Amino acid sequence: MPIDLTLIARALIFPGFIFLLALALFFDWFERKVAARMQNRMGPTYTGPLGILQPVADYIKLLTKEDVIPRQVNKLLFTLTPVLAFSLFVFAMFYIPIDGSNVILNSSFEGDLILVIVLITIANFALFLSGWSSTNPYSGIGATRILTQFLGYDIPVIILALCPAFLAKSLSFVAIAAKQAIPFALLIPWSFALFIITLQAELEKDPFDIPHAETEIVGGYETEFSGRKLAFIKLSEDFQFLIGAALVTELFLGGPFGPVLFGPKEMWGAIWFVAKTLGVIFILEYIGNVSARLRIDQVVHSNWKILIPLAILSLALTITCEPLLRSIVS
Amino acid sequence: MLHFNTGACNGCDIEVVALLTPRYDVERFGVLLQPSPRHADVLMVTGPVTKQCAPRLRVIYQQMPSPKFVVAIGACACSGGVFRDCYGVYKRLDEVIPVDVYVPGCPPKPEAILQGVIKLLEKLKA
Numbered sequence: 001m002p003i004d005l006t007l008i009a010r011a012l013i014f015p016g017f018i019f020l021l022a023l024a025l026f027f028d029w030f031e032r033k034v035a036a037r038m039q040n041r042m043g044p045t046y047t048g049p050l051g052i053l054q055p056v057a058d059y060i061k062l063l064t065k066e067d068v069i070p071r072q073v074n075k076l077l078f079t080l081t082p083v084l085a086f087s088l089f090v091f092a093m094f095y096i097p098i099d100g101s102n103v104i105l106n107s108s109f110e111g112d113l114i115l116v117i118v119l120i121t122i123a124n125f126a127l128f129l130s131g132w133s134s135t136n137p138y139s140g141i142g143a144t145r146i147l148t149q150f151l152g153y154d155i156p157v158i159i160l161a162l163c164p165a166f167l168a169k170s171l172s173f174v175a176i177a178a179k180q181a182i183p184f185a186l187l188i189p190w191s192f193a194l195f196i197i198t199l200q201a202e203l204e205k206d207p208f209d210i211p212h213a214e215t216e217i218v219g220g221y222e223t224e225f226s227g228r229k230l231a232f233i234k235l236s237e238d239f240q241f242l243i244g245a246a247l248v249t250e251l252f253l254g255g256p257f258g259p260v261l262f263g264p265k266e267m268w269g270a271i272w273f274v275a276k277t278l279g280v281i282f283i284l285e286y287i288g289n290v291s292a293r294l295r296i297d298q299v300v301h302s303n304w305k306i307l308i309p310l311a312i313l314s315l316a317l318t319i320t321c322e323p324l325l326r327s328i329v330s
Numbered sequence: 331m332l333h334f335n336t337g338a339c340n341g342c343d344i345e346v347v348a349l350l351t352p353r354y355d356v357e358r359f360g361v362l363l364q365p366s367p368r369h370a371d372v373l374m375v376t377g378p379v380t381k382q383c384a385p386r387l388r389v390i391y392q393q394m395p396s397p398k399f400v401v402a403i404g405a406c407a408c409s410g411g412v413f414r415d416c417y418g419v420y421k422r423l424d425e426v427i428p429v430d431v432y433v434p435g436c437p438p439k440p441e442a443i444l445q446g447v448i449k450l451l452e453k454l455k456a
Contacts, residue, residue: 032357041357042357042358043357043358047360051358057360226369226395227395
């Protein structure tokens with residue numbers, strides 16, 4: 001069997017692993033810079049131009065540090081889960097079209113939206129296990145908080161992801177993104193707003209950053225990790241952030257499809273994708289910085305009593321308005 | 331960076347916290363306050379080391395993954411300050427754990443603490 005070089009190049013370099021890694025680090029920097037500017041600070045400044053290499057430097061530092069394994073921990077889970085969570089997030093990212101098609105060409109199928117949501121869920125469980133295996137009271141509390149919060153936000157996320165899927169009559173990312181001549185964010189703004197809010201919970205940002213509330217439970221589930229394992233946990237958080245923003249981009253903002261000004265179509269796909277995700281990250285970070293943390297019981301209450309009914313309502317509204325919306329589009 | 335108070339009067343602590351505020355913002359240099367000793371590279375100790383606190387300080391120092399560095403902040407941590415020769419405190423921080431940089435002052439200015447961090451970076455290069 002001949003080895004397909006384009007496949008390897010796509011999986012490893014663009015838009016595969018290296019591109020995604022660079023994108024995740026760039027978004028990490030962007031996030032820190034936005035947070036700093038909103039708090040009237042400078043943010044990273046001196047590492048590279050405008051401090052853009054700061055996340056890279058941080059990860060290299062973490063990779064070279066001592067890797068402490070406390071005596072009491074479950075060694076298998078403690079070493080396995082950070083890598084597992086990271087690889088699951090990367091795997092999920094491979095199904096999101098970045099330059100107009102998936103990372104591995106023609107691997108998109110009807111239902112990859114559900115596959116990506118399942119992968120994110122399993123990765124969250126891996127993060128939970130990482131906290132649970134480290135036998136630290138703070139990690140234990142952080143881990144149980146991940147699960148408690150997860151009970152609240154996962155159902156609204158799925159219901160709200162169904163709204164654009166229903167409008168596009170498809171469960172595959174490429175089809176949903178390609179159907180959006182007018183972005184769904186304008187057609188169904190109610191689902192878009194709700195999706196952004198539930199995404200804050202999924203990404204553990206304020207007002208839902210309870211699983212690693214520094215002022216209450218030290219580092220949450222990642223308290224006991226150091227060195228390479230901490231690097232993997234931090235990287236998987238960055239990738240989770242990237243996937244969250246990419247989900248919004250694909251489902252509500254038309255993903256990589258946009259006006260092609262000049263040159264090859266694939267290049268503009270990637271440019272539109274990055275530009276739109278940057279916009280989404282700015283919105284997410286803005287909400288995170290202007291709001292304060294809720295208590296865990298308030299989160300569960302608000303999720304079950306407000307978000308789930310609202311999500312069902314918005315799905316019903318989307319289905320009811322569908323003929324009207326269809327006439328606007330055409 | 332992890333901040334640990336071994337029994338200080340809170341003067342130095344406030345100067346350390348001032349480093350994180352918009353006026354000084356140590357994140358410019360990539361320095362962040364970390365919640366857990368496992369995530370930290372630099373331990374900033376303020377205050378005289380009381381006999382009760384010393385074992386806990388040692389545990390926290392041992393929990394940090396190497397390479398690790400210690401900055402002694404304030405006169406008390408450097409030399410005991412006004413509490414020198416008290417029955418309940420160690421004379422200096424380096425009787426308990428190895429110290430890399432001393433920042434004297436009562437309390438030291440945030441600029442002085444920044445200077446100490448830069449000294450530490452220079453020491454790393456050499």
